[in-house]
Amino acid sequence: MMKQIRIQDFRxxxxxxxxxxxxxYTNIKERxxxxxxxxxxxxxxxxxQLSNAKPPMLPTNSSKGKV
Structure with missing residues (x-):
């Protein structure tokens, strides 16, 4: 029997x-x-880690408020 595909799998x-x-990642977050x-x-x-894409740079406490 085939595994049932869920909406979350498409996501x-x-x-x-x-x-x-x-x-x-900002665009993905918004989407x-x-x-x-x-x-x-x-x-x-x-x-x-599975692709050539770089992991996201997450803000740290020291970078808050800086652009």
């Missing part, structure tokens, strides 16, 4: 393709509706 596949195409880029990175960061 993960979509993000994997975006990361492989080197789409920025997925995450409130924080940390949520996006924690959930999908392992996809960066």
């Amino acid at each position: 993960h596949s979509h993000v994997a393709l975006l990361i492989d195409q080197e789409t920025g 997925l509706g995450h409130a924080s880029i940390v949520t996006t990175s924690d959930t999908y960061g392992h996809f960066s």
Whole structure:
């Protein structure tokens, strides 16, 4: 019997393709509706290790308020 495909499986596949195409994590975060880029990175960061894409640069306390 074939494993049933869930909507969440399409979401993960979509993000994997975006990361492989080197789409920025900020754009991915907005597309997925995450409130924080940390949520996006924690959930999908392992996809960066499977592609040539660089993992996201997350803000640190020392960089808050700086552009």
